[in-house]
Amino acid sequence: MKDLEKEKLWQKMLDEGKSLPNDGNEPGIRAYQLLYEALKNEPDITIPEGFAGKVAQRAMTQYSRRDNSIWLLSFILIAIAILGCGFAMFSLYPNFFQLLRSQINILGFAGLMFIIIQAADYWLIQRKKIFN
Amino acid sequence: MTDDATLVSLVKKGNAVAFRQLVQLHERLVFHMVHRIVNQPEDCEDICQEVFMRVFQKIHLFNFQSKLSTWIATIAYRTAINYVRKEDKHQTDGLDKAAALPNQEQSALEQLEKKATYSFIHEQVALLPVHYRTVLTLYHLEEMSLQEIQKVTDMPLGTVKNYLFRARKLLKEKLELQFQPERL
Numbered sequence: 001m002k003d004l005e006k007e008k009l010w011q012k013m014l015d016e017g018k019s020l021p022n023d024g025n026e027p028g029i030r031a032y033q034l035l036y037e038a039l040k041n042e043p044d045i046t047i048p049e050g051f052a053g054k055v056a057q058r059a060m061t062q063y064s065r066r067d068n069s070i071w072l073l074s075f076i077l078i079a080i081a082i083l084g085c086g087f088a089m090f091s092l093y094p095n096f097f098q099l100l101r102s103q104i105n106i107l108g109f110a111g112l113m114f115i116i117i118q119a120a121d122y123w124l125i126q127r128k129k130i131f132n
Numbered sequence: 133m134t135d136d137a138t139l140v141s142l143v144k145k146g147n148a149v150a151f152r153q154l155v156q157l158h159e160r161l162v163f164h165m166v167h168r169i170v171n172q173p174e175d176c177e178d179i180c181q182e183v184f185m186r187v188f189q190k191i192h193l194f195n196f197q198s199k200l201s202t203w204i205a206t207i208a209y210r211t212a213i214n215y216v217r218k219e220d221k222h223q224t225d226g227l228d229k230a231a232a233l234p235n236q237e238q239s240a241l242e243q244l245e246k247k248a249t250y251s252f253i254h255e256q257v258a259l260l261p262v263h264y265r266t267v268l269t270l271y272h273l274e275e276m277s278l279q280e281i282q283k284v285t286d287m288p289l290g291t292v293k294n295y296l297f298r299a300r301k302l303l304k305e306k307l308e309l310q311f312q313p314e315r316l
Binding site: 027062 | 152153156163167176181257268273301308
């Protein structure tokens with residue numbers, strides 16, 4: 001058998017977990033056995049202490065930043081929509097703002113409630129979901 | 133212990149504890165791969181962090197078409213290979229390097245020690261071309277199948293088999309050269 005074929009056969013046998021023939025004239029056999037043992041042996045690598053925690057913290061910072069960007073974008077879009085609606089209503093009904101002014105207490109209360117609910121949702125529910 | 137599906141769904145929702153657990157479960161795999169591909173211990177931690185950040189950013193794309201570990205290994209492989217390319221540390225000439233290794237002067241007794249043999253082999257692995265190192269690590273250390281290695285590295289199956297055979301043959305020759313046959 002040619003050397004290359006012989007080596008292919010040995011590697012195949014070792015891959016399949018079979019033991020190689022105990023042939024004293026074949027130094028390659030012992031070398032392969034040692035090699036396979038060594039390759040299974042983990043090299044000396046030290047994973048830094050707290051690595052997982054450090055990475056998780058970095059990821060969460062990025063996540064919160066992305067979350068904040070989404071909030072900001074939503075706020076801008078809502079503001080544009082409100083201004084657009086106000087402008088359209090004023091063009092159609094010139095008394096629109098006088099009507100709004102007369103209902104200022106109700107509108108203020110609704111706005112305040114909206115902000116309180118959103119803040120409570122973020123601090124009491126969303127943040128818990130992220131860190132638990 | 134949380135299974136992969138639960139873990140992934142929690143990470144997708146931005147759960148920090150789940151992500152930390154995911155990192156803990158796969159840090160060994162990522163460190164081994166990055167360490168073998170990059171061959172520079174001082175850069176290893178930063179690259180591994182980068183790998184897990186990518187995992188976090190792309191987790192919404194993971195749809196269980198492969199094992200989670202295979203998917204993470206793919207990201208680790210690509211990140212490490214990109215780093216090697218950027219740093220212009222391509223090891224395409226690794227074969228020649230491996231062929232020109234200096235003989236280390238060690239006593240016969242030391243040579244006999246298994247530990248010394250193992251560390252000699254690990255040193256030789258580090259001198260192999262990057263693709264050889266990768267397939268060896270994935271196959272022997274991470275016990276991945278040839279098909280899984282094919283997925284991770286995006287190499288044809290024949291190439292994976294060929295690299296694996298040639299890498300082991302090269303290492304075996306180095307071992308025979310370094311240690312006298314009767315000592316083996």
